[in-house]
Each structure stands twice: as structure tokens, then as C-alpha cells.
Amino acid sequence: xxxxxxxxxxxxxxxxxxxxxxxxxxxxxxxxDIDMKNKPEDMLSVSPKxxxxxxxxxxxxxxxESIEVMVWALTQSDPRNLLYSHDKNQLPAMLELIxxxxxxxxxxxxxxxxxSRYHDDNKTEHRDTCCEWLMPIEQRxxxxxxxxxxxxxxxxxxxxxxxxxxxxxxxxWYAQAPLPNLRAWLTKHYNDPxxxxxxxxxxxxxxxxxxxxxxxx
Numbered sequence: 311x312x313x314x315x316x317x318x319x320x321x322x323x324x325x326x327x328x329x330x331x332x333x334x335x336x337x338x339x340x341x342x343d344i345d346m347k348n349k350p351e352d353m354l355s356v357s358p359k360x361x362x363x364x365x366x367x368x369x370x371x372x373x374x375e376s377i378e379v380m381v382w383a384l385t386q387s388d389p390r391n392l393l394y395s396h397d398k399n400q401l402p403a404m405l406e407l408i409x410x411x412x413x414x415x416x417x418x419x420x421x422x423x424x425x426s427r428y429h430d431d432n433k434t435e436h437r438d439t440c441c442e443w444l445m446p447i448e449q450r451x452x453x454x455x456x457x458x459x460x461x462x463x464x465x466x467x468x469x470x471x472x473x474x475x476x477x478x479x480x481x482x483w484y485a486q487a488p489l490p491n492l493r494a495w496l497t498k499h500y501n502d503p504x505x506x507x508x509x510x511x512x513x514x515x516x517x518x519x520x521x522x523x524x525x526x527x
Contacts, residue, residue, distance in 0.1 A: 312368040314339045316379075316524065317353045319346060319362045320511055323471030324376040328363040329508045329524070330467040331380035335387045338525035339365070342515035350515065377408060380464060392464045404458060408468045415443040415469075419476055426479050437483075440476060444489060451491035455498075470499055 316332070316339040318325040332339060344350055349360055357364040357374040365373040365382070373379050384393050394400035418439040425433035447457060447469075456462045457469075473496055477484045484493075499505050512522055 313523075314368055315342060315366040316340065317342050317344055317350075317357075317362050317364040317366075317515075319344060320509065322362055323475060324361075325363040326471040326508060327468050328365070328376050328379040328383075330470065330504065331383040331392075331464075332525055333504050333507055334390055334392060334467065335383035336389060336526040337383050337386055338523060341512060341522045341524035343512045343522075345514045350517070352517070377405070377412075377468065380468060384464065390462065392462060392467065394458065394463055400458065400463070404463060404465045404468075407457075407465050410443070411469045411472060415440060416472060418443065419472060423475065423479055437480070441487070441489075444473075444476075444492060448489050448492050451495050456495070466495075466499070470496075470505075 314337075316328065318329060318341055320326075320343060329341075342350070342353070344353060344362065346362075353362075353364055354360055356366055356372045359374060361374075363374070363376055363379055365379045367373070373382055381393075388395065394404070418436055422433065422436035422440055424430065425436050450457050454460050457465045473492065477493075477496060487493075513519070515522075
């Protein structure tokens with residue numbers, strides 16, 4: 311069967327979470343890192359929404375929502391049990407927390423980043439909104455090493471790219487923010503070799519380029 315193709319973008323948090331899941335699942339894909347200012351027709355023809363990630367499976371089926379890419383990868387193989395298969399109630403809870411991140415936290419984060427970029431007086435207000443969402447995460451991390459328990463889960467890798475963005479908006483403030491457990495959690499992920507593999511920079515894909523194999527290689 312043809313190897314799946316993943317259209318991606320190194321710094322996009324949605325694409326980042328997809329690559330994290332693919333690596334943790336031990337899957338192998340052809341990686342096409344795209345230029346968002348010059349989106350390839352090959353990608354647009356299979357996913358008109360025109361954003362990454364887009365995963366084209368070997369049978370021609372297309373997955374173009376990042377969480378669906380993550381779940382697909384981990385359904386193929388989940389050696390670290392990131393889906394917490396020992397407790398069937400956990401996956402719905404994880405998906406609900408991720409949905410809350412994608413709707414509530416990401417909205418506040420976008421406003422916080424924009425306010426910081428343009429020196430908006432509402433920067434502190436937007437940061438406080440982010441912190442309101444983060445405090446329950448901080449509380450969870452005060453009780454165990456990862457968000458859902460003592461072992462990492464789908465949630466950790468789904469929200470990691472967004473926490474990374476948050477930490478970089480105002481590094482001086484973040485370094486002393488009342489989020490010590492979140493900082494330790496983020497540092498732990500940074501020190502994981504898998505994260506380094508996810509952040510490797512690849513040339514932007516062109517039609518006749520040699521395939522870039524990404525995953526358990």
C-alpha cells in the first residue's frame with residue numbers, strides 16, 4: 311500500500327501535534343512541509359480548506375483535522391498507551407479537554423499574542439483569560455506528572471504546541487508566573503528527544519522533490 315502523505319508546516323501548532331502523534335505511534339509518512347503563501351495544488355485538490363495538517367492515506371482517504379490525525383495514528387499503534395485504553399471513560403474526557411483548549415484557550419491565546427505584538431493595552435486582560443483556563447491544568451499537574459495521570463496521554467501532546475506558544479509571548483513574565491508545574495511539564499517535553507525530531511526543519515516541498523520520510527525510521 312502507498313505510504314501516507316502528511317502536508318505539514320513546522321511551526322503550526324495543529325501540524326505539530328499531528329507529527330507528535332505520528333512519532334509516538336511509530337508510524338511512517340511522507341512529509342511535505344508547505345509554503346502557506348504558495349499552497350500546492352496537490353494539497354488543495356484533496357482538502358479545499360487549505361490549512362495543515364492534511365493526511366492522505368494510502369487508500370486515498372483524507373484526514374484534515376489535527377485531532378483526527380492524532381487519533382488515527384494512535385489507533386494504528388499506541389505503544390505508550392496515550393489513549394489510556396485501560397479506561398474507556400478517559401478518551402471522551404480527553405477529547406472534551408482538547409476541544410476546550412481548541413475553542414476557549416486558543417481564542418484567548420490568539421488575542422494575547424496579537425495584543426503583545428501590537429502593544430495593545432488589553433494584553434494583561436487577555437493573558438489573564440489564558441491563565442484562567444490554565445489554572446485547572448496547573449492543579450492537575452500538581453497532583454501527577456502529566457495532565458491525565460502519571461503517564462502521558464493524548465491531551466499532553468495535543469495542547470503542548472499551544473502551551474509552547476503561550477510561554478513564548480512574554481518570556482520574562484512566564485518565567486515567574488504562578489504556573490510552576492506547567493513550566494516543569496513543558497520543560498520535560500522540551501527535553502524529550504521526540505520533541506526535537508518534531509521540530510526538525512525541512513525544505514519547503516516542491517512537486518519533483520525527493521520524498522522526505524518522517525516517522526519511525
